[in-house]
Amino acid sequence: MNKPSEHEESCEVRLAGGVPPVQGDPLSTNQRVGLKLFAIYCLAYGAFIALNVAGPQLMPVPVVAGVNLAIIFGLGLILLAFALSLVYLGIAKFSRDASDNG
Numbered sequence: 001m002n003k004p005s006e007h008e009e010s011c012e013v014r015l016a017g018g019v020p021p022v023q024g025d026p027l028s029t030n031q032r033v034g035l036k037l038f039a040i041y042c043l044a045y046g047a048f049i050a051l052n053v054a055g056p057q058l059m060p061v062p063v064v065a066g067v068n069l070a071i072i073f074g075l076g077l078i079l080l081a082f083a084l085s086l087v088y089l090g091i092a093k094f095s096r097d098a099s100d101n102g
Contacts, residue, residue: 030092037084
């Protein structure tokens with residue numbers, strides 16, 4: 001394999017935000033965590049869509065205090081997205097702090 005030219009290496013550095021990529025960089029860990037959390041959300045959203053397609057007659061059924069299933073599920077998705085973002089924030093901060101102290 002050919003060694004990259006100086007120009008190609010400098011382009012890599014600029015694309016990486018001015019820092020050359022480092023193996024074991026917390027950014028890659030954060031990306032993996034983010035993708036896993038996104039997959040969790042996609043599964044929940046997919047369940048919502050599947051329920052809408054397979055049983056649309058279930059959506060107007062009152063579930064809690066007269067509020068229908070569609071509203072409960074939709075609000076649940078919003079709260080899940082918020083909770084997953086807090087989880088990601090905690091994990092990303094922890095991995096950043098660990099790399100700063102290491």
